[in-house]
Ligand SMILES: *[C@@H]1O[C@H](CO)[C@@H](O)[C@H](O)[C@H]1NC(C)=O
């Protein structure tokens with residue numbers, strides 16, 4: 001019984017102090033549709049064995065409406081899905097991995113959300129854990145919609 005309690009508390013500590021974190025882009029960063037962005041995904045050093053299985057990086061198009069609260073309903077538009085192998089790079093940062101993803105061209109101007117899902121196995125008994133993180137980003141009007149506006153204005157002037 002005692003050992004089960006110890007195991008449970010180790011598991012609690014592990015899960016609650018070790019989470020997936022989007023270090024970059026930072027909250028409020030500008031994200032331009034059609035352009036590449038570096039997503040820096042960090043995970044604190046493991047107390048007990050953690051086996052990183054995979055990560056998903058996605059974008060929720062929520063401009064003009066409140067962004068969703070629960071990522072387990074929908075991650076939005078997946079931009080990357082695959083292996084996640086964080087490593088030490090700089091001494092002042094936890095292990096991380098950088099991913100370069102392309103921002104969807106369909107992203108509307110306004111406040112949008114970059115979401116991340118992370119799946120791992122914890123401890124000797126391989127407890128499956130799914131975690132989420134997100135950052136809200138700001139999307140400027142896209143070049144194509146600016147061009148369309150100019151064209152419409154041009155036509156208006158012509159008529
Ligand atoms: C985004 O992160 C905030 C803060 O951690 C959280 O409250 C919210 O539920 C998250 N939203 C999604 C869609 O994951």
Ligand SMILES: *[C@@H]1O[C@H](CO)[C@@H](O)[C@H](O)[C@H]1NC(C)=O
Pocket residue numbers: 024038040089098
């Ligand atoms: C990862 O991306 C961040 C943010 O763009 C950058 O500061 C850092 O140098 C990159 N690290 C590596 C190892 O490429």
